[in-house]
Amino acid sequence: MTPVMFPLVVGLVLAVPLTVDDVTVVELRATVNDMTPEQRVARAHERIDSLPEADLSRPVHVAREGADMLILVGDEFVFGLTGGDGFADEAALEAGSRAAANKLHDALALRVARARPDAILESVGLALIGTLLFALGLILLVRAWGLLSRRLVAVNVDMKRIAIGPLIRNALRRILFALLWALALLLGYLWLTFVLTRFSFTRGWGEALGANLLSLVIRAGRSFAGALPGLAMVAVVVVATRFLTRVFDAVFDAVERGRLTVRGLYPETLKATRRLVTVGTWLFAAIISWPYIPGSDTEAFKGMSVLLGLMLTVGSSGVVNQALSGFVLVYTRALSPGDWVKVGDVEGRVRELGVLSVKVLTPNNREVTIPNAVLVANPIANFDRGVDGDGASVSIVVTLGYDAPWRRIHELLLETARQVDVVREKPRPFVRQSALGNWFVEYELVAHIVENANVDDARSALHAKAQDVFAASELELMTPDVLDVRRHRS
Template sequence: MHYLKNALPRVLLASIFMLLSLAAAAAENAVSPIQPVDAPAVDAAPVIVNGEPLFRVRGVTAYPASQRSAVISKRIEDLARDKTFDPASLAATDKGDFTMIMAGEKLVVAIYEEDARLESISRQVLVNVYLEKIRRVIQDYRNDRKPDVILKAALYAIAATLALLAVVYGLIVLFRRINGLLEMRFRKRIEEFEIKSLRLVQAHQIWAGAVAIVKVIRALLLLSLLYIYLELVLGLFPWTRWLARELLDYVADPLLVMGRAFVAYLPKLFFLIVLVLVVRFVLKLIHVFFDAIAEGRVHFANFEQEWAWPTYRIVRFVFLAFMLVIAYPYIPGSDSDAFKGVSLFLGVLFSLGSSSVLSNVIAGYSMTYRRAFKVGDRVRIDNTFGDVVEMSVLVTHILTPKNERVVIPNSKILNNEVINYSAMARDKGLILHTTVGIGYETSWRQVEAMLLMAAERTSGLRPNSKAFVLQKSLGDFAVNYELNVYSDDPRSMNRQYTELHRNILDVFNEYGVQIMTPAYEGDTPEPKVVPKDQWYAAPAQAPSAK
């Protein structure tokens, strides 16, 4: 069987070509760095019979090469199917400007000077070559379709399938052992190297890269086996032999193109690798520097510790943007019109859709450097009151006393007033104040003394800070007094207000003074106070009873 005799050399040739395609591309680039001027393309097409290309023929405008080759292929196949035809009876007839190969009275192919010029040989030599090839392919066409040959090809295909399954199973077992060996010996060394490099080298990244390389090698081996299997099995049968012939071109052409492109790109790739290593090292140094500032090991005048990480993010962004500008010309395809068009399109999308995002980012950094508040502060932003639990470049999270988590965009915070109770408490103390209205018949001195007594009874206030009373206004029926006390715990504002109000009520009840706010209708026969013996009326319990 003709194809089986040449199957193994062809498979080996295909395998070697796949493995050495990159080297061939490199050699080609090295030998001919100057690209020659392209020659005019010649309209030529191969004559394919029994899945094998015999020779090429040239075409003209009125009679294209593809049409001419198809007609010649059909003539030869018709002769091969005609078992009464003897290939030895093929003869050449010279007609002066061209030569005809005849099968009796039937024309097989006409050979012109242009066909000989295409092969760079004389027309007579080309005629002899065509005669030999046509006779051989007719004989092969008939032999390959004999029942015993087809049966033998089927047995070869079954054997090749079993061999493929066995080799694939062996590869799977082999790579499992390789993975186990790497896990036992290689991973521990990587972790030790990470410790020795002071964490500049990340062990998990190196390990992930090693595993990926093993997977890629395994995939390439499996694909190569599958390719060799298909090349062999498809070539065993005459009906699929054409596909086996073209399979090499399907695989080799993309590999050759990629190989040439890769070899041409190697200098730029090396530059990018060095640039990435330098960028990673510099970013690591920058991170260590700002980490020292954040932890207080490095100090600068007028530079707060909480500015360390926001400033680090700004410096990192500017540095990466600068490095991207340097790396841009070395990115594959960066000089192509398609790449430029996509870049422009993405830039337009970013500019249209990121206006609110950018405003929030700018507002977030503006608040950081203005020191409006920090995480843990109790603030009031517009109508939201609570503790700052999280700050990001886009939004700020506030936890209210009612355990509600409110997310506020930074741009909104920048456009509204912010009251920072914690900042006031850290400085001179937060002033809590409340107002009561007392009738004109009660001495203001007594009222102020009672209010100060209520302040003294309130726990948790700022020590060494004296409370004071202001007379806010002289109303129609009462004098409005404002009690002011100092607190250094803004988180306890609600509790302190509650306790302060309770103490005010108790003191005024003790001294029989009626509180006339919030409204006054008229004097009652008895002052509207709670007698002391009624302070703990049911269901309330006195402190001694608890």
Template sequence: MHVLPALLAEIPFWKNPDYLKRAAITLLILVTAFLLWRLLRRGRARLDDLLQSKRRTVPPLHIRGLQLLTGSQIVSALSLLSLTLFYGLALLNVIVALLLTFSQFPATERYVNLVLGWVLTPLHDLYYGFLASLPNLITILVIAILTRFILKAVSFLFTKADEGAINLSPWVHRDVALPTGQIVRAVIILIALFLIAPRIPGTGSEAAKGLSVVIGLMVSFGSSSTVGNVIAGIVLTYMRPFRVGDRVQIQGTTGDVMERTFLYTKLLTPKNEEVLIPSTKALDGNITNYSAQARSGNLILYTTVTIGYDTPWQTIHQLLIDAALKTEMVEPNPQPFVLQTALDDFYIHYQVNAFTAHAEAMPRIYSELHRNIQDAFNAAGMEIMSPHYTQLRDGNQSTVQGPLKPKATRFRVAMD
């Protein structure tokens, strides 16, 4: 019966009343941590119930008409975020409770200081590093704001120049106003980046410089063709060989210019085929612009027929001119004209030239012109000497089509 009081007398708890205070504080810490954990758990459950009840009523997320997330996906993302936040706060609650508990006992107090050092030292460094970088961050913010205002002013200026509200000639022509604006904007952004780069925290270290060099080399070797296309596109832009909507021929492809960028030119052929031509390819070859002269009605369409020597050239000239004038979208003034381009063994080459203002309708104009030439010569009883005939036939008989064609007669070929 006297053993228990003796044992209790040996326990430091009873010798030092401060242990009772420490035990009470420890118990209070554990109870508080438990209550906080229950509060977090209940709060998360209520939040999850609220999100699930709103799953069908949350509207989808749209940006400029493009749906990025449905309402169900938004609710799922918020639910995942709440779960992550719950586990993070619960873990923080446990860590704080353990640190406060261990700090109550001298035997474990040094471990608490060690762990706090691991956590607080990086936070201390980040805090003072942020304070040291604050002037540079403010400078970066000012440069970014000024750059944004300048870019908006440049965009407004060159957009108005493209619309014709502002005249920047002779420095910048209207048809190259938008590409020039893009170049100016790119230069302004590069200048801003050069001003910002030295002020970014960490860019002064040797590792960051080495990484910048490696990235620069990778971009240089990996995009040499792209850079070449951009340079060729800039040259083409200021050469002004065509506009959007012009009928052109580039690298043997004929079509209307749908889009022109620094990297490529997009053509729509008469067969509704979209063709992308890289800027380097366009710069290396010939570019034929049919619309440049068609806008003033001076585009010349021409075709050649071959007629025998027995027909007066005055008659042929008149027939070809009449056929051209009957063709729709051929300009009567200036009047079509005929050139005799070659004197061959059996026939003469007559080239009829007609003016038009409709470059986009070239295939249809040519087709109608050829039909009218055929009708005119058939009506006049004249034979177009092409294509060549390889079969035997009576040379005295004509191949004229229509009611004026003479009646065919037989002929005999004598063989020795």
């Protein structure tokens, strides 16, 4: 079978390779006796294909004819070479002719060897072995997929009471599936290349596949080698940033443990400040590293940057508003986890202070989520911030008539506070007369409760104990409604 020749451009001269059984013997460039290089190559193939099988094993030698060199198989002329075929002088022409003769000898010897029955059987055997190895590789990939799938079942990750294990499992499953398919396709490519190169009539296709794969590997290697300086710079930036964040973490840990005092850093803002500094440091590192990332100057990267910027601009206005409101809450220290607060109609203990919202646990054991922007726009009553370190304060109001001695009322209310377990001894509870009505006096008892005590439960306990104490003292608590009813009865 005569392969198709593709001319090569060398300078301004077309070079046509003479290939015999996938072995490039020589490249012809000159036009001789009105025969173009393509015609000379075709004529050489005709002469080679017309050689008897017995002549294929005869020696190939070189003969001179004037200024040209002749290549002969035995006594049969095959093709000739001239100085116009790219040889600078006679010495170069002679050396090139001998090299072409040696290559032609090797190609003819290979043709003879492939034509032997034992060579064909050997090629078939090697192809079968390659096929078995390919099948074994596919079986191993299938078993690896089954093993990894069973391992993925054990993945179980919870984040803020949200099970994200299934999401991670699905993502890993798809990534592994794609990788295994890529390996299977690569094995199939290698198997096809190996099998095609075992037989003379398909060797050209197999070698072309192998050359394409080799070219791809070489290009990838060159690209990787060219990207090494940029990757090294990115690695240096990452290592330096990691070291810097560890230094910042050490400073924040020292401040948190009280070994270091930094003006402007408070326990309530320490966690948020740590996050801001860490995120800001890594963002700065990303900006520095961006030009050194391979492919960062391509149109694909630029388009992706524009798309991400547009998505953030259009879709994140509400998120940014909530996040900024969260920073306002943190740095004004309006509330912190564990505080008992009241915002509008919602009253309870702060359970979580998040980036976008605050979770409050009400006395009815219901969790209410309040967006940060709502908290910033409304007054916040914090019952734990009255006196530093003294716990939340609660108050109850009772009314009695003017005939009841007010000093006695003060004593009974203070006794009420002493009999409630969650009321702290220090600071001491106190009583004040908050109003003088037409028919009664309004007394207010203010007390501080222990840490983490429920404000509503403490207020309820004070109300119940006040009724017991005043009933034991034979003093009746009055309200405007009760007083009005008694006046009408009398």
